[in-house]
Amino acid sequence: MLDTLDAPTVRTWSRLALTALGQAREEIDALNVYPVPDGDTGTNLYLTVEAAAAAVERCFAEHAGEPDLAAAAAAMARGALVGARGNSGVILAQLLRGMAEVLARGGDPALLRQALQRAAEAAYQAVAEPVEGTLLTVAAEAARAAAGTAGGLAETADTAYRAARTALMHTPEQLDVLAEAGVVDAGGRGLVAVLGALADAVAGQTPMGPVALRQGLGATGLAESCEGHERPAGPGHPAFEVIYLLDAPDDTLPALRARLGTLGDSLVVGGGDGLWSVHVHVDDAGAAVEAALEAGRPHRIRITHFAEAAARAGKRARTAPEGRAVLSVVSGTGLAELCEQAGSAVLLADPDRPPASAELAEAVRRCAAREVVLLLNDPELRAAAGAAADQLREEGVRIAVLPTRSPVQGLAALAVHESARRFDEDVVAMTSAAGATRYAELAIAEGESWTMAGVCQAGDVLGLIDGDVAVIGTGLAETGAVVLSRMLAAGGELVTLVLGEGVPAGLAEELVALARKQRPEVDTVVFEGGQEAAPLLIGVE
Template sequence: MPQTAQTLDAAAVRSWCSLSLAALGREREAIDAINVYPVADGDTGTNLYLTVESAARALDAAFAGDAAPDLPEAVRAMAHGALIGARGNSGTILSQLLRGMAAVLAAGRDGDHLARALTRAADAAREAVAHPVEGTILSVAAAAAGACAQGGDLVTVARRAYEGARAALEATPGQLAVLERAGVVDAGGRGLVMVLGALVEAVSGEAQPPLAAAGRPAVGVEAGAGDSAVGESCAVEGGPAFEVIYLLEAEDAAVARLRARLDALGESLVVVGGDGLWNVHVHVDDAGAAVEAGVEAGRPYRIRITHFAAGGAARPELVQRAVVAVLPGEGLAELCREAGATTVLARSGEPPASCDLVEAIRRAHAREVVLLPNDADLRPTAAAAAAQVRGEGVRVALIPTRAAVQGIAALAVHEPDRRFDEDVVAMTAAAGATRYAELAVAERQSFTSAGVCQAGDVLGLIEGDVAVIGAEVGATAVNVLDRMLSAGGELVTLVVGEGAPESLASDLEAHVRRGYLAVDTVVYHAGAGAPPLSIGVE
């Protein structure tokens, strides 16, 4: 039976954040596709994912300290991370919802406090929006709060909030004409439902069933499309030209004046935060004036300006095509850089965030980019980064490589002079034809698909599943290699990490020569940060 929680604690908050990020990663493209209010720019799912990703990073940092955080510290970290990383209207509003919840949950952890927290969150979000509109994420938040207003135990309150939000989401087309014309529900509201579903799973242990199809893609929708709960119509045609977002350090009185000035300058105004730190979002024609207003109010930073019409046109100095690859070690990174790739290092336990991948894609200075995440768990993050950069006019193809050896295989057949689609197909085929394995050392006793392992055991993972449990690296590597080659193969790629025995690569090469005469072997040294051994078989 799934375990249920009677009270909320810091671990449950971390689980909630992690489950929310995973859910938004799965739904990101579907939510982007129904993004029709107030600007049809197809980025609501991406913005929500990036916002929660920032919250998750802040929580991870809190748990990485000398002492684990308590509940108030955890909810404040989650809310603060969302605030500083909020993207778009819906992401900004979600950050305010989390901030409103944090203010109440810091004082109590039972179901009644959760109900009050949801009410405070809905009120705080509505107060942050200059011109609230029904049929948006605000309506969904209010319905969630109303559904559990009578309180109850923690799991009951979470479930009532989720069911109330789902019902409100289905009603949004009847509240907002642009949604009804497009045949979709509100994109931001759908994202909030995913977050509340993750809350139910975190406290009850029960995953919620998938939502119904998001609706038909919102392509060519008429004016009024986009991702937030603000009142003015802001279509690409005829609406403000720029989206301006920045963090602001300022006093409350100065922010009140800023709201009035920005409201007169543009549309889609959302200002969230407090205690001297604010996130400002507005759509304007005069981006400079919006930033100057922030300078007069305090200290703006992390300023992001997006041109709705131009979308980041290609600059003359751009190359035609580049490959961006995530690698687990400086040795592999150097190898791939020599092959012409732009690289991002991913050390064990420290996967890159989407902002790291966005920076790498921009650093490649290319009109077309092939992105190789080389990690199955990194795919949602890579997809969010790709979606963000596509909005800047860069053509990005994400090849879902699950291991560095698949990325090496893809890079080996990369030909920048052929057509983009043909290059992507060839690289995808090469990656898909490469089976992969990895050695790891167990940190604790655990149940695996190959049996029970103890701390210090060497685990041989094939295609992500534990297939071998051994006592030492060399023998386990041979066992894994034999299992992989039993299905055939022409080329074995061995990627050796810094902590592997010195003779490991030569011993494995000799083993292949003795037992598999028609199989070639190539060895790469990954350096620090990589697993002891990764194996690819093509």
């Protein structure tokens, strides 16, 4: 357990926060009834933290050794600021900036408590008209509880997380619109996920489970309680959401805030040191941009017309390109060629850096098809793909994300793909084929670790079946044989072996012979995949 927060822990925090928000994204979107019931708070927070996590990774890549805490925390805050989406994203970016200001002095428990306090203060300062019962209240209660502790780093982070959970459950008592809908605040729910990830990172634990989201409501109750809340904004709300980055001297901000405050509401201005993220809801979007031009240089300008968003999406759907495409995400050149031969477009991913939602969305756009089936081939991509799919659907693309967990499942799905079928029928057939394929892989352990099969040491060969470590061995051939034998014990008709980079000669022949001996009726196919991360992939259909 850590005594002092350090850069690797910030890196872990950013990764766990992204995972937590990815898992809760749709739930948070469903909770979004304030300030505008447009159902995008979860997606906005996910995209904001995705940018923050990417910035931390770049920070580590740019340092020959390991960056210090100040650099990692600053990178996380700046990444969130630059990638901030929506009201909630800008506030979260300002929270992270406030923490980074204090963590620049160190990461002991006392400074973490001060960082949480500074984060809450910075968030309130960023919002023109703070409202209780929101993310702001959750942040303040978390900081107040943490300040009352005198324990170590883990106790401080855990206390803040638990106080945030409690504060979240009381938000309907503070904001009438939440009470009427029977939900807690969406932004506050997102902050609970981020603080839970911090507590886990400090304690060295796996991500905490989801908190209770509703008071006395199950999933059905939540859906029913949200009926009648129009999406997008109904009467009484400004027509446009305007958000942009602004390069401007700090002393120009008071005048900008005042001007934007007269134009609309939901004004949030976060940042500092010449770079600002501005969010506002207005009826005159042009005036909001003109105000920015008077202060400095606005860029990355995004304007959303709430009332016409659905109509624009429908129009794009009618004018979208025709045809259907399949896009496969793979990491080996051999696998890429196999998918292309099967009629799929390919996004060749870096095994050390999974593609972000923006990369996935752009790859789908390059397919230039009205209907797209996306084969992820990696369970870690589900959250990013979900966020990308939401963006693409607004652009009129009909997209189905098949959460294939291994390239061998993706190959099985491609084998039954038929573009002549109706889209839904094709998706069902591909999903069934992928689901009927058990998958396994061999991996090399990087260090000592506990697994479901026991303790492994650095250099051990791990045999994973359906995602769990089932075998620990010392050689690729012997471990692969044990894994394949166990898989065939449950039956099968076709074995697919995909060889990774640097696999020793003769391995495939040994496994093919084993398959024929154990199950003479089973066909076996061997492909050169060229993937780096897994020396061997096995599929049994």
